[in-house]
Amino acid sequence: MTQQGVRWTADQVLALAPDAASREAGSELGAAGPWSQAGSSDEGTVWGLCKGSGSTPYRTVVDIAEANGPAYSCSCPSRKSPCKHALGLLLLWAGGDGTVSRGQAPDWAERWIEGRRQHAQIKGTAAGHGGGTTGDPEAARRRAERRAERITAGAEELEQRLADLLRGGLASAEQAGYGLWEETAARMVDAQAPGLAARVRELGSLPASGAGWPARLLEECALLHLLDRGWLRRERLPAGLAATVRSRVGLPGSPEGPPVRDTWLVLAQYDTSDGRLTTRRIWLYGSETGRTVLLLSFAAAGRAPEPSLPVGLSFEAEVSRYPGDGQPRVALGERFTPPEPVAVRPAGLTTVRAAARYGEALRADPWLESFPVTLNRVIPTPAGDAWQLADADGGTALPITPSSAARPGLWRLVALSGGGPVTVFGECGHLGFTPLTAWPETAGEAVPLC
Amino acid sequence: MTATPAPPDTAPDVPWDELVTVALLGTGRRTPAWLPPGRAAPTALLDLAAVETVRRRAGLRPAPAEARPVPAAPDPRPPLPPAAVRRLALLLSERPGAVGGRRGAAPDLMELLPQWLSLANARGFAPPPQALPALLDAARGRTDLRPAALAFAGPRALWLARLNPDWRFALRSTPGGGAELPSSEDGDRIRALWQEGLFAERVALLAALRTRQPAAARELLASTWAAERAEDRLMFLDSLRAGLEAADEPFLEQALSDRSRNVRATAAELLSALPGSALAGRMAARAAACVAIDRTRPEAVIVVEAPHQCDPGMERDGVVPNPPAGRGERSWWLGQLVEAAPLGAWPVRLGRRTPEEIVALPVADDWRDELHAAWCRAAVRQRDPGWSRALLGRPSAPEAGGPGAVSLAERAKLLSILEAADRADWVAGFIATHGLSEAFQLLGVCAVPWAAPLGRAVVDALDIARDAGSYPWSFSGVMGLAERCLDPAEASRLDALTAIPDETEDTSPGAGGYWAEAFQRLTTTLRLRATMRQELGEP
Numbered sequence: 001m002t003q004q005g006v007r008w009t010a011d012q013v014l015a016l017a018p019d020a021a022s023r024e025a026g027s028e029l030g031a032a033g034p035w036s037q038a039g040s041s042d043e044g045t046v047w048g049l050c051k052g053s054g055s056t057p058y059r060t061v062v063d064i065a066e067a068n069g070p071a072y073s074c075s076c077p078s079r080k081s082p083c084k085h086a087l088g089l090l091l092l093w094a095g096g097d098g099t100v101s102r103g104q105a106p107d108w109a110e111r112w113i114e115g116r117r118q119h120a121q122i123k124g125t126a127a128g129h130g131g132g133t134t135g136d137p138e139a140a141r142r143r144a145e146r147r148a149e150r151i152t153a154g155a156e157e158l159e160q161r162l163a164d165l166l167r168g169g170l171a172s173a174e175q176a177g178y179g180l181w182e183e184t185a186a187r188m189v190d191a192q193a194p195g196l197a198a199r200v201r202e203l204g205s206l207p208a209s210g211a212g213w214p215a216r217l218l219e220e221c222a223l224l225h226l227l228d229r230g231w232l233r234r235e236r237l238p239a240g241l242a243a244t245v246r247s248r249v250g251l252p253g254s255p256e257g258p259p260v261r262d263t264w265l266v267l268a269q270y271d272t273s274d275g276r277l278t279t280r281r282i283w284l285y286g287s288e289t290g291r292t293v294l295l296l297s298f299a300a301a302g303r304a305p306e307p308s309l310p311v312g313l314s315f316e317a318e319v320s321r322y323p324g325d326g327q328p329r330v331a332l333g334e335r336f337t338p339p340e341p342v343a344v345r346p347a348g349l350t351t352v353r354a355a356a357r358y359g360e361a362l363r364a365d366p367w368l369e370s371f372p373v374t375l376n377r378v379i380p381t382p383a384g385d386a387w388q389l390a391d392a393d394g395g396t397a398l399p400i401t402p403s404s405a406a407r408p409g410l411w412r413l414v415a416l417s418g419g420g421p422v423t424v425f426g427e428c429g430h431l432g433f434t435p436l437t438a439w440p441e442t443a444g445e446a447v448p449l450c
Numbered sequence: 451m452t453a454t455p456a457p458p459d460t461a462p463d464v465p466w467d468e469l470v471t472v473a474l475l476g477t478g479r480r481t482p483a484w485l486p487p488g489r490a491a492p493t494a495l496l497d498l499a500a501v502e503t504v505r506r507r508a509g510l511r512p513a514p515a516e517a518r519p520v521p522a523a524p525d526p527r528p529p530l531p532p533a534a535v536r537r538l539a540l541l542l543s544e545r546p547g548a549v550g551g552r553r554g555a556a557p558d559l560m561e562l563l564p565q566w567l568s569l570a571n572a573r574g575f576a577p578p579p580q581a582l583p584a585l586l587d588a589a590r591g592r593t594d595l596r597p598a599a600l601a602f603a604g605p606r607a608l609w610l611a612r613l614n615p616d617w618r619f620a621l622r623s624t625p626g627g628g629a630e631l632p633s634s635e636d637g638d639r640i641r642a643l644w645q646e647g648l649f650a651e652r653v654a655l656l657a658a659l660r661t662r663q664p665a666a667a668r669e670l671l672a673s674t675w676a677a678e679r680a681e682d683r684l685m686f687l688d689s690l691r692a693g694l695e696a697a698d699e700p701f702l703e704q705a706l707s708d709r710s711r712n713v714r715a716t717a718a719e720l721l722s723a724l725p726g727s728a729l730a731g732r733m734a735a736r737a738a739a740c741v742a743i744d745r746t747r748p749e750a751v752i753v754v755e756a757p758h759q760c761d762p763g764m765e766r767d768g769v770v771p772n773p774p775a776g777r778g779e780r781s782w783w784l785g786q787l788v789e790a791a792p793l794g795a796w797p798v799r800l801g802r803r804t805p806e807e808i809v810a811l812p813v814a815d816d817w818r819d820e821l822h823a824a825w826c827r828a829a830v831r832q833r834d835p836g837w838s839r840a841l842l843g844r845p846s847a848p849e850a851g852g853p854g855a856v857s858l859a860e861r862a863k864l865l866s867i868l869e870a871a872d873r874a875d876w877v878a879g880f881i882a883t884h885g886l887s888e889a890f891q892l893l894g895v896c897a898v899p900w901a902a903p904l905g906r907a908v909v910d911a912l913d914i915a916r917d918a919g920s921y922p923w924s925f926s927g928v929m930g931l932a933e934r935c936l937d938p939a940e941a942s943r944l945d946a947l948t949a950i951p952d953e954t955e956d957t958s959p960g961a962g963g964y965w966a967e968a969f970q971r972l973t974t975t976l977r978l979r980a981t982m983r984q985e986l987g988e989p
Binding site for chain 2: 009010011014027028029030031032033034094095096098099159162163164165166167168169170171172214215217218219221222223225226351352354355358359360362363366379381382383388390391392394395396397398399408411412414415416418419420430440447
C-alpha cells in the first residue's frame, strides 16, 4: 500500500502475525517507547530502530509497497516472520500518532529494499524465460505413474475396508473406536493419497458426534466409496470430473487456466489449523467477471501463510484456476495495484437461490461441503438455541452452522444487523450457512466475522 | 434446512432411513431384497447410499423463518470518525490479564479505555455496531467501566444484551432494565411500574424521576411508604440523597420515627444535611451546649463539655447511643452531635470568628482531635467549601504530611468538596513540601487532566525521586496515575527525562535505565492520549 492508500488498521496488521504469541508480543511493541528513528517513505517503506535487551537496537524494515504482500527484514534473531518487531513497527505506523514520521529511508533500509527489488526483477525475468523446465519429463511421468499405482492399491484396500464395515454393520464401528480409522488413515498416507487419508480420519470422529451419527457416518462412507470408484474408473470419466477426483484424492494440481484479470474484492480471509499445518482461505470476488474464487495457502504451524489480504479492499490482479470441475481454487498471478478501498459489494441472492446454488454445484463436484454465496437482505434471527439468516422479504431462512454460531463473529453480525437486514457473504452447505463477512444495509465498511 | 422428498421416478425407491437401518445392522445380518443384484451386498448398499446422499444434499431447501427479532431502537447520535473507530478497536483488543509481567515502555491501553469512553460520551458519538460485542465483554469484566461503556454503547447494546445471557449485567446496570422509562408526564405508567415493578426497576424509576422532578419522586415514595419492607425503605430513602431539598423535610421528619433503626439513622443523616431543618436546629442547640469559648482565660481557648447522657430526643434524631468498642460514650455522642450540627452556626457561637480562626484556636483538655474530626465529617456531609479549606489547612504545614487530627482519607474527602482548581493547587503544594509517598490518595480526587501547577509538581517530584536514586516501581502507583491524568501538553517537558542518566555512587544499580523506561511510557501514553482526543474532534 502506498501513501495514496489508507493506512492499515490494527486488525489488518495483527492478521499478519504467525501465531497468538507473536500477536501479543507485537501489540506490546506497537508503542513509541522502544522505537527510535522510525519513519516511512512515500515509496511504501516503513523502518525503525527497536531497543531490545542488547546494546544495539534491532533494525526493522517493512516493504508495504510490494503488491504480493508486505516483506519484512529485522536484525533480531527470531525465526518467525513477521517477527514481533515488524508487527510492532506496523502497529505503530497504523496507529498514526506521529511517531512514524514521513521521510527518507536511512541507508541500511534503502540497501535492503534495493536488494529485494533487484532480486524480484531477476526472478521475474527467469520465470518469463524458462517456465516448466523442472528436470526430465520422462522421469516425472514415471514418478506420476508409480504414485497412481500406489493410490490405486490404497483405494482398493479402502473399498475392502468399507465393504467389511457395511457387512458387519456401522454399529460395530462405534465399538471399534478411533484406532481402526487411524490405522486405515495411515495406510492412505503411505499410499500417497492425503485426500483419502483426511476423509478416513474424519470417519473416525463421527461415531462420537452425537445423535444422528449413523446417518452421518453412512453419508461419509458412501461419499468416500464414490471417490474410490471415481479414482478407479477415472479413465472413463469426463476430463473435468476426472480432474476433480484427482484433486479430491489429494494429487497436487497446478494452475492451468488462462490468466483472468479483474479487480478482485477481498471477501474473507481465515485460517484453520490441524496442529501441524495452517491453511489459509481467502475468498475473492471479481468485480467485472462476477466470479467468486478461492486462494489457498499453507504454512507450517507457527508461521503465517502468505499472502495476507485485507477484507473489504480490492486490487487488480491476474488469477488462474486449478483444474477440476466445480473447483473454486485459483492461483494468484501478477498483482497490478495495491489493495484499495472500494464501494463494490458482491451481488447477493435470496436464501432459496443460495440453497439451490449449492445443489447445482454438487453436480460438478458431489464431494462439495459448501459453496460461497452472498445473501442479500437477510436478518440474523434466533431459532431456539440456534440462529438462522432469514430473508427480510420472504418466509425462508438458512440455519447458521453450530460451529460458527459459537464464535464471537456471530455477535458482531447480530450487532451489525440490530434486527434489520444486512448483506452476508459466507459458505452455504449441507450443514448450514457459515457467515464470513457482513455489510450494513446502508453504506459502510465490510465487517469480518471470522 | 429441510430435505426434499424423493421424486417418484428414482429407482430403486428406498427411503434413506431404511438405508441407514440396514447399514447400522450390517448386510451380513440382513440382506434386503431391494438391493440390486450383480454386486456384493455392501458395495450395492454404498452405491445406493452415495446416490441418495448427493440427492439429499442437492435437494436441501431453506427452512421456514422464525419470528424476526424486533429491531433495535435507532441511535440518533452521529457515528464515530473513522480514526476513532480504529482506536476503539485497538483499545478493546487488549485483553485484561493477557499481558503478564513488566510493561516496559508500552502504554497500558486498557487503562486508557475509561478516558476514551468519557471523551466519546462528552462528544456524543454513537459506536460502530460491530464494536458492541467487544465493548460489552470489556464492561462485563470490569464493573468500573460499566456506566461509561453502557452510556456509550447506547440502545443497540441493550437490545443485544437481551439476546445474550453473558451480557445480562447491562440490563441490570441500566435504569429500567433497559426498558424505556415512562416519561415524567405519564403518571399512570409511572404509578403502574412503581406498584408492580421488580425491586431493581422501582429503584431505577425512583432514581430517574428524582433527577427530573424531585418532588414527584418523593410523593411517589410516600404513596407506598407504609407498605414497604424495611430493607426496601432503606434503599428507597437513600435515593432521596440526590437532589435533597428543604421540601423533603416533612417526609424525612416522619421517617425519624420509623420502625427500622437503619431507616431512622439515614433519615437523620439526610435531615442534618439540610441546614435549615428542625433537626439541624435541634442538633445545633445540643452541640452549642457542649462547645464554647472559655472567657475566663486571657487568650481564647475552646472548651468542650461532652454530653453526659443520650436522651430519647437525641436518639430519635439519629444519635447512636452505644459506642463501638474502645470509644468512650461521651466523646462518641459529642462527635455525632457536632457532625450533624450546621457548620454555619459556629462562627456566631464562637465569637464571630471565621472558620480558619476557629480551626486555629487551641482546644482545652485534648478534645482537639475529636472536635476537628467531627467538623471534617460535617464539612463533607454539608459540602461546605469554606470549612473544608479551613480544616485542610495550608498544604505546606509540617503536620499536613504526617498523621494529624485529619487523616489522609479525610483530607481526600475534604478536597473533593473544593473547586477543581483549589483542589489541584492544594495537592500541588502538598507534593512540593511532602513529596509523593503520601500523595496517591489525594491525587485520586483531582480533576483530570491535572491542572498545570499540579502536573508540574508531580513531574518535579518524580524527577527528585529519580535523582535520589530509588527505583521507579516505588512510585508505580503515581506513575500510573500520571499516565492517565497528566495533561498531554506536558509531554514535551518530559522529553529530557527519557534519556538514561549516568550512574553515580548514590543510585541503585540499573535504576537510571528503568526510570528512562518509565518516563518513556509516560510520554508515549501522553502522546497517545493527545492523539485519541484529536481523533474524537474538538467538543
